[in-house]
Amino acid sequence: MAVSPATTLDTERLRADFAVFDELVNGKPVAYLDSASSTQKPRQVLDAMREFYEHSYANVHRGVYTLAERATEGYEGAREKVRAYINAPSNREVIFTRSATEALNLIAYSWGLENLGPGDVVVITELEHHANFVPWQYIASKTGAQFAHIPIDDYGELQLDALDEIATRGNIKVVANNLVSNTLGTINPVEKLAVWAHDHGAIMVVDAAQAAPHRHIDVQALGCDFLAFSSHKVCGPSGVGALWGKRELLDAMQPFNFGGEMIRSVSLERTSWNELPYKFEAGTPAIAEAYGFGIALDYVSEVGLDAIEAHERDLVGHAMASLGEIPGLRIFGPPADRRTGIVSFEVANVHPHDVAQILNWEGIAVRAGHHCTQPLMTRLGVAATTRASFYLYSTHEEIDRLVAGLLKVKETFGA
Amino acid sequence: MSELEQMYREVILDHYKNPRGHGAIEGAHAHAEGQNPLCGDEVSIFVRFGDDGETIDDVGFEGRGCAISQAATSMLTEMVKGRKAADVAALPKEDLLEEIGIPLTPIRLKCAILGLGVLKVALHRAKGTPLPAEWQGLADDLTI
Numbered sequence: 001m002a003v004s005p006a007t008t009l010d011t012e013r014l015r016a017d018f019a020v021f022d023e024l025v026n027g028k029p030v031a032y033l034d035s036a037s038s039t040q041k042p043r044q045v046l047d048a049m050r051e052f053y054e055h056s057y058a059n060v061h062r063g064v065y066t067l068a069e070r071a072t073e074g075y076e077g078a079r080e081k082v083r084a085y086i087n088a089p090s091n092r093e094v095i096f097t098r099s100a101t102e103a104l105n106l107i108a109y110s111w112g113l114e115n116l117g118p119g120d121v122v123v124i125t126e127l128e129h130h131a132n133f134v135p136w137q138y139i140a141s142k143t144g145a146q147f148a149h150i151p152i153d154d155y156g157e158l159q160l161d162a163l164d165e166i167a168t169r170g171n172i173k174v175v176a177n178n179l180v181s182n183t184l185g186t187i188n189p190v191e192k193l194a195v196w197a198h199d200h201g202a203i204m205v206v207d208a209a210q211a212a213p214h215r216h217i218d219v220q221a222l223g224c225d226f227l228a229f230s231s232h233k234v235c236g237p238s239g240v241g242a243l244w245g246k247r248e249l250l251d252a253m254q255p256f257n258f259g260g261e262m263i264r265s266v267s268l269e270r271t272s273w274n275e276l277p278y279k280f281e282a283g284t285p286a287i288a289e290a291y292g293f294g295i296a297l298d299y300v301s302e303v304g305l306d307a308i309e310a311h312e313r314d315l316v317g318h319a320m321a322s323l324g325e326i327p328g329l330r331i332f333g334p335p336a337d338r339r340t341g342i343v344s345f346e347v348a349n350v351h352p353h354d355v356a357q358i359l360n361w362e363g364i365a366v367r368a369g370h371h372c373t374q375p376l377m378t379r380l381g382v383a384a385t386t387r388a389s390f391y392l393y394s395t396h397e398e399i400d401r402l403v404a405g406l407l408k409v410k411e412t413f414g415a
Numbered sequence: 416m417s418e419l420e421q422m423y424r425e426v427i428l429d430h431y432k433n434p435r436g437h438g439a440i441e442g443a444h445a446h447a448e449g450q451n452p453l454c455g456d457e458v459s460i461f462v463r464f465g466d467d468g469e470t471i472d473d474v475g476f477e478g479r480g481c482a483i484s485q486a487a488t489s490m491l492t493e494m495v496k497g498r499k500a501a502d503v504a505a506l507p508k509e510d511l512l513e514e515i516g517i518p519l520t521p522i523r524l525k526c527a528i529l530g531l532g533v534l535k536v537a538l539h540r541a542k543g544t545p546l547p548a549e550w551q552g553l554a555d556d557l558t559i
Contacts, residue, residue: 141559353456353481353526361420370455383455383479412424413482 009311014303015393017042028363031398036182036210036342036389037367038232041296045235048295049288060287061261061278075287078294079277082242085297086208086227087218093250095243095277096290100209101131103228103243104176106256106280107205108135111226112174114254118144120173123166123202125150125158125188126379127181130372132207136176146170150177152379156184156333163196172200179211179222183371183387184333185316185342187211194223203249209233209241213391214312214340216305219244231289236296240289243280250276257282300392308392312341315390315399319343322403328415329406332380341390344371347406349415352386358412362405364398423482426516431482436492440475445500445541449533449553451525456480458488460533462500462541469499469542476530483515483523488530490514495534504535504544 015021020040023030032040056070063069076091083091097103112135116122122140124133126149140147148166151159158177166172175197179190194204203225208217212229219227226249230241255262255273259282264272273279300308317336320343323329328348333339347355352368359366367387370377377383388402409415443461450457458478465472474492478485491511495503508528512519519527532550539546539554546554 138559351456351481353483353523357523358423361417369453374455377455383457412420413428 008307009303009392011311011393011395015395017044017299018393019043021393025363025365026361031362031364031401033388033390033394033398033402034365034367035213035391035394036185036233036387038238039213039235039391040393041237042235042299044299045237045292045296049237049292052288052291057288059284071287074291074294075285078290081294081297082244085217085301086212086229086242086244087220088244089220090247092276093244093247095245095250095280096285097228097241097243097280098239098286099232099241100207100228100230101241103241104132104205104207105135106243107226107228107245108139110253110256110280111203111249112136112139113143116140116143116145116173119170120145121148121166121170122146122174122176123148123150123172123197124176125178126152127156127158127178127184127186127188127373127376128176129178129182129207129209130374131209132176132178132205133375136174145173149375152186152376155335156181156186156376156380157338158186158188158193160189160192160196167200172197172202174205175202176205176207178207178209179217180208180214180340180342181333181373181376182210182342183344183373183376183385185339185344185389186334187215187338187340190222190224194225198223210340210342213300213308214305215309225249231293231296234293234296234300236293237286237289240286240293242293247276250280255279255282259283303392309340311392312390312394313337315394315396316341316343318396319388319390319399319402322399323406326403326406326410328410332385341394342387343389344385344387346382346385347409347413347415350409350413352384354413355386355406355409358409359402359405362401362408364402364405366402423517427482427486430486430489434476434485434489436473436475436489436496437477438475439477440473443475445537447533447537447540447554449529449536451480451484451529453522453525456484456526456529458484458530458533460488460530460537462534462537464500469501471495471498471500471503474534478530480529481526483519484526484529487511487515487527488533491530491534500538500542500544504538504542504546506531 058067060072197204206224206227208229213234226245232238262282332344356368440461445462448459463473
């Protein structure tokens with residue numbers, strides 16, 4: 001096997017930031033290989049959130065007292081960190097949501113209900129996460145729009161040849177795609193899709209939940225109109241996500257939720273909406289979580305996205321080479337150089353749930369299931385896969401333990 | 416090898432690899448299918464009643480899924496054959512779990528009782544036997 005390329009990550013030092021790695025599972029140190037689902041949290045984020053609660057907490061925006069000012073500063077500071085992280089032109093275009101899922105629902109409802117109708121076509125892909133699939137399927141059916149998909153080839157890569165035929169079906173109004181597939185790790189050609197979408201007068205919606213933790217995101221370079229991602233996959237707390245959208249689109253949209261904060265004035269006769277981004281932030285937001293999200297983006301940026309990407313490429317190369325040597329194991333998706341740190345596979349004649357259960361006996365945490373991508377599972381001809389996924393704290397040793405665990409799975413099942 | 420692993424190997428794998436009552440039944444009197452949305456496991460169950468229209472004469476299943484879901488359904492077919500529909504409709508899940516005999520986490524519990532739920536739905540549809548609230552979700556099929 002080739003010598004691994006040097007990466008600039010000091011994994012040993014980084015792991016010391018994550019108390020969870022001291023945890024024993026079934027008497028063994030936990031090997032956490034489920035970061036595509038959610039990442040572990042460094043103490044820098046946890047400490048900052050605790051400090052925020054202890055010294056700077058109150059509700060945001062409406063208070064005139066010092067604690068409310070501090071809380072608002074922390075919350076709005078996080079918005080600026082999100083803006084910088086994705087190179088958005090303005091922080092008025094950055095909306096805090098409950099999750100990437102809620103951000104995508106916001107677009108589907110607020111933009112889709114007003115702008116879609118019979119004769120229009122919504123285009124998604126065969127490897128979309130349900131969060132960027134089901135909202136569009138629902139809104140398309142509500143509005144009478146068609147729901148078309150871009151198929152994938154046997155490597156799990158989008159077949160852009162299909163676009164010409166899709167264009168003949170009607171007015172292309174939305175193209176929605178994940179920048180990185182959460183099941184296969186495929187890095188999708190979103191820039192190309194954005195150009196195609198705009199050539200046809202459509203908007204480009206990018207689900208970056210699986211991309212933002214692992215590579216530089218630049219909404220202007222991507223050329224998209226909307227982009228969503230979540231905190232909990234980038235070392236931040238769960239319960240908060242972000243939506244970026246082009247100002248002219250956000251300005252023309254109706255709110256998604258109604259209530260406090262999102263109004264300018266309310267009377268018995270009529271209500272007018274607040275300015276961006278508050279028009280889309282009804283109710284008390286996840287204040288400390290948004291603050292923690294910002295700290296997490298600082299943490300990841302300090303580690304360095306180039307170094308994280310190189311580290312994951314090294315890990316995924318090692319994993320695919322080692323797993324590939326196990327007889328009866330089939331890896332799905334593209335070659336290592338065209339994916340992020342995600343490897344989905346099947347062990348012949350053993351269901352992924354059983355694989356994951358036996359690996360858990362060895363302290364190894366992997367995901368087993370359809371990964372919220374049932375249309376993709378159908379395309380691959382399986383009900384479910386086992387998925388190992390890596391992040392900045394993952395090591396070669398953990399992958400070697402995975403390989404040993406899989407040999408034990410095969411032994412147990414006589415497979 | 417731990418005791419748990421030993422039991423997994425002996426009890427579950429035996430039924431998983433050599434499922435009893437496997438296969439669809441032609442002209443079944445009761446039929447239902449269900450999925451576990453967590454993992455995509457699927458089970459279809461077919462029942463044929465005896466001349467009294469109450470006794471389960473034959474029961475078969477088809478499905479794909481983990482060893483627990485398929486082995487538990489296999490064990491279930493052995494448990495219910497020859498019993499009355501009303502008895503099986505009232506069969507507590509604990510009886511099946513006792514038969515399986517290994518401790519299960521909450522997630523795996525859903526795998527283990529999938530077949531039982533599908534059977535209860537099949538009996539409910541064919542015979543109008545009561546379907547407790549716990550199982551009603553399996554019978555619903557709301558779509559866009």
